[in-house]
Amino acid sequence: MDTGSSLTWVQPPICSACTPAFTSIYDPKTSSTCTSLSCDSRYQCTNYYDFSNCGQEKQCRYSVNYLDKSSCGDVIVLEKFTFLTSDGGVWEIPDLVFGYGLESSGSIRDLSGILGLQIFRNKYSLVSRVGKKFSxxxxxxxxxxxxxxxxxxxxxxxxxxxxxxxxxxxxxxxxxxxxxxxxxxxxxxxxxxxxxxxxxxxxxxxxxxxxxxxxxxxxxxxxxxxxxxxxxxxxxxxxxxxxxxxxxxxxxxxxxxxxxxxxxxxxxxxxxxxxxxxxxxxxxxxxxxxxxxxxxxxxxxxxxxxxxxxxxxxxxxxxxxxxxxxxx
Structure with missing residues (x-):
C-alpha cells in the first residue's frame, strides 16, 4: 500500500522452478476482463510508457523506479477490480490501469505487488476512481x-x-x-x-x-x-x-x-x-x-x-x- 506511487501492479513469484511450482496470483491471458493497451493509447499509457522498450507487439509497457533503487516493469493493461463494501456488498471498478510485472530488481522482488494510492495525472488510477478520499x-x-x-x-x-x-x-x-x-x-x-x-x-x-x-x-x-x-x-x-x-x-x-x-x-x-x-x-x-x-x-x-x-x-x-x- 503505497501513497508514494500511483500504479497498481503484481508480479509472479520469483521461484518459478520450485517444487511444487508456485502459481501466479494473476495471469492476464486467463482473465476475461483484461484489456490490453497499445503503445499509442492516448491517455492510459502516457504516464507509464517506456519508449525504449515497446516491442514488436506495440503493447503498452511501464517502468517504475522507487526511492530505495528498486525497480519494476513490464506490461500495462486495463482490468476490473472488485472490493468488499462496508455493508457486505461488492464494488466493481472496471478498466483500472494495472501492471503485470515480469521484470523487477531490489527489495520489491520480495513483494507480490504494490497498491498505488497516488492520484498523479492519471484519471484511470485507483484513487481517482473512488471519489478522491481514502484512509x-x-x-x-x-x-x-x-x-x-x-x-x-x-x-x-x-x-x-x-x-x-x-x-x-x-x-x-x-x-x-x-x-x-x-x-x-x-x-x-x-x-x-x-x-x-x-x-x-x-x-x-x-x-x-x-x-x-x-x-x-x-x-x-x-x-x-x-x-x-x-x-x-x-x-x-x-x-x-x-x-x-x-x-x-x-x-x-x-x-x-x-x-x-x-x-x-x-x-x-x-x-x-x-x-x-x-x-x-x-x-x-x-x-x-x-x-x-x-x-x-x-x-x-x-x-x-x-x-x-x-x-x-x-x-x-x-x-x-x-x-x-x-x-x-
Missing part, C-alpha cells in the same frame, strides 16, 4: 500478527483528528512541517526546506529530513543516550545513530518527538516511530538524512495513526488511535 490505519508494523490494520477507499474514509493543508507535487502528497521538537526542546527549522516539501509516503520505511534538521535531532539523541547505552556499528545505517539495547526496555521515558505540521496539526513519534529494531540487541534511528531536496514522513512515523486523505478539500488528517477501536 488507512496502521498499528505496530513490527508485529506480523496485528490484525487491525485497515484501508478504506471512498466516502467511508475516516477523516478525523488534526488536519493540515496538502498539495500535490510531482504526484506526491506533500504537507508542511513548521517545527520539530524533542520533549520540550524546540529545534531550529529552516522553513523553506519544509514548506509543502514533506511527502507522506506509506511505501517508505523511515523518515527522511534535510540535513539541517537531522543533525539537530541527532545531537539531542546523543545527549540523551550516549551516557546510558553503548553505540553499535551497523553496516547500512549511514549517519543514523545505532545502540546496543532493547528498544522497549532501554528507552522507557524517552521524550516524544513531535512534527509540528501546518495549521496546528501535530504528529507524535514515540519510541517505535523514532527507532527501528535491527535485531533483539540493536536498534537504530528510524530517521535519516534525505538524499534529495524533499523530506519524507515514512510508515514508521505513521504507526498508531489513522491517516485520512481528502483530495477534494486538499487536506490530510492524523488521528492517534489504536486501529482496533475503528472496528467499533
Amino acid at each position: 488507512y490505519c496502521i498499528g505496530n508494523i513490527s508485529d506480523p500478527h496485528y490484525m487491525y490494520n485497515q484501508l478504506v477507499l471512498g466516502e467511508g474514509a475516516v477523516l478525523e483528528g488534526d488536519s493540515t493543508p496538502m498539495r500535490i507535487r510531482h504526484g506526491h502528497y506533500v504537507v508542511s512541517i513548521e517545527g520539530i521538537s524533542i520533549g520540550d526542546k524546540q529545534l531550529s527549522v529552516v522553513q523553506k526546506e519544509f514548506d509543502f516539501n514533506v511527502v507522506i509516503d506509506s511505501g517508505s520505511t523511515i523518515t527522511l529530513l534535510q540535513r539541517s534538521a537531522f543533525e539537530q535531532l541527532k545531537q539531542e539523541i546523543m545527549k540523551l543516550l550516549d551516557g546510558l547505552l553503548r553505540r553499535a556499528i551497523v553496516s547500512n545505517a549511514g549517519e543514523r545513530l545505532c545502540y546496543w539495547g532493547n528498544l522497549v526496555r532501554d528507552l522507557k521515558g524517552f521524550p516524544i518527538v513531535t512534527l509540528h505540521l501546518g495549521e496546528g496539526a501535530d504528529l507524535y513519534l514515540g519510541v517505535e516511530g523514532m527507532f527501528k529494531r535491527v535485531n533483539d540487541d540493536i536498534f537504530c534511528m528510524a530517521v535519516d538524512i534525505s538524499g534529495s531536496d524533499i523530506n519524507i514522513i515514512g510508515v514508521y512515523a505513521q504507526q498508531y495513526y489513522n491517516v485520512g486523505f481528502d483530495l477534494n478539500a486538499m487536506r490530510v488528517s492524523f488521528l492517534s488511535i489504536e486501529c482496533e477501536l475503528l472496528e467499533d
Whole structure:
C-alpha cells in the first residue's frame, strides 16, 4: 500500500522452478476482463510508457523506479477490480490501469505487488476512481500478527483528528512541517526546506529530513543516550545513530518527538516511530538524512495513526488511535 506511487501492479513469484511450482496470483491471458493497451493509447499509457522498450507487439509497457533503487516493469493493461463494501456488498471498478510485472530488481522482488494510492495525472488510477478520499490505519508494523490494520477507499474514509493543508507535487502528497521538537526542546527549522516539501509516503520505511534538521535531532539523541547505552556499528545505517539495547526496555521515558505540521496539526513519534529494531540487541534511528531536496514522513512515523486523505478539500488528517477501536 503505497501513497508514494500511483500504479497498481503484481508480479509472479520469483521461484518459478520450485517444487511444487508456485502459481501466479494473476495471469492476464486467463482473465476475461483484461484489456490490453497499445503503445499509442492516448491517455492510459502516457504516464507509464517506456519508449525504449515497446516491442514488436506495440503493447503498452511501464517502468517504475522507487526511492530505495528498486525497480519494476513490464506490461500495462486495463482490468476490473472488485472490493468488499462496508455493508457486505461488492464494488466493481472496471478498466483500472494495472501492471503485470515480469521484470523487477531490489527489495520489491520480495513483494507480490504494490497498491498505488497516488492520484498523479492519471484519471484511470485507483484513487481517482473512488471519489478522491481514502484512509488507512496502521498499528505496530513490527508485529506480523496485528490484525487491525485497515484501508478504506471512498466516502467511508475516516477523516478525523488534526488536519493540515496538502498539495500535490510531482504526484506526491506533500504537507508542511513548521517545527520539530524533542520533549520540550524546540529545534531550529529552516522553513523553506519544509514548506509543502514533506511527502507522506506509506511505501517508505523511515523518515527522511534535510540535513539541517537531522543533525539537530541527532545531537539531542546523543545527549540523551550516549551516557546510558553503548553505540553499535551497523553496516547500512549511514549517519543514523545505532545502540546496543532493547528498544522497549532501554528507552522507557524517552521524550516524544513531535512534527509540528501546518495549521496546528501535530504528529507524535514515540519510541517505535523514532527507532527501528535491527535485531533483539540493536536498534537504530528510524530517521535519516534525505538524499534529495524533499523530506519524507515514512510508515514508521505513521504507526498508531489513522491517516485520512481528502483530495477534494486538499487536506490530510492524523488521528492517534489504536486501529482496533475503528472496528467499533
